Amino acid sequence: MxxxxxxxxxxxxxxxxxxxxxxxxxxxxxxxxxxxxxxxxxxxxxxxxxxxxxxxxxxxxxxxYHDLRTTPALENEIKICVAEACQAVGSRVLEKALKATYKEEVCDAFCFGNCALGPAVMVNGKLIGRATLAKVAEEIK
Ligand code: FES
Structure with a gap:
């Protein structure tokens, strides 16, 4: 856009x-x-x-409101859910991997309402269930 x-x-x-x-x-x-x-x-x-x-x-x-920004958007916006249900299925491990790969483009979020399919990640507004580093990379390319 x-x-x-x-x-x-x-x-x-x-x-x-x-x-x-x-x-x-x-x-x-x-x-x-x-x-x-x-x-x-x-x-x-x-x-x-x-x-x-x-x-x-x-x-x-x-x-x-966290979705309002005071600086221009980065190339990609990656949000990872770190609420309890996603933590229980590995979101903290995935968070570390995402931050190591994508650095400042990653921010924490608290529940996308996709708890049954955690860990949940949102990439540029698209929700990814049972997220992995590979699924995120696929969405970004
Ligand atoms: S706890 Fe992660 S989507 Fe609800």
Whole structure:
């Protein structure tokens, strides 16, 4: 997916349709991220001004939701479930192997609702059950 480079005009075009929405901060952050690939610092101030909320309110929502990012996305996003059911079937061992191979592209997550097919890994939004290093590598290529 390609994203636009940041511009005030493009950001306003994304935010304008949300003016009539009640409590639009989360929707505004998601819309900005869809457009630009992440939420730049400039967008926090713009959302606060546009929707008459404090920058702290916007920052609070931005930092609460892990899927909202403040930096451009890496080439691949790999999330591994480290909740109990997946740990019981080896997610911590797989986590070590993934982090050794893919380093900063790997982050921990807590339950994708795929507990019966653990260890569960999500690669660029696609859920992989009974995940292995080979299955992840296959998904990335
Ligand atoms: S515990 Fe891993 S998907 Fe639920």
């Amino acid at each position: 390609t994203h636009s480079s940041w511009s005030l005009g493009a950001a306003m075009a994304v935010l304008e349709p949300l003016r009539a929405e009640p409590g639009p901060v989360l929707m505004a952050l998601q819309a900005i991220q869809r457009e630009f690939g992440f939420v730049p610092d400039e967008a926090v101030a713009l959302i606060a001004t546009t929707f008459n909320v404090s920058r702290a309110d916007v920052h609070g929502v931005l930092t609460f």
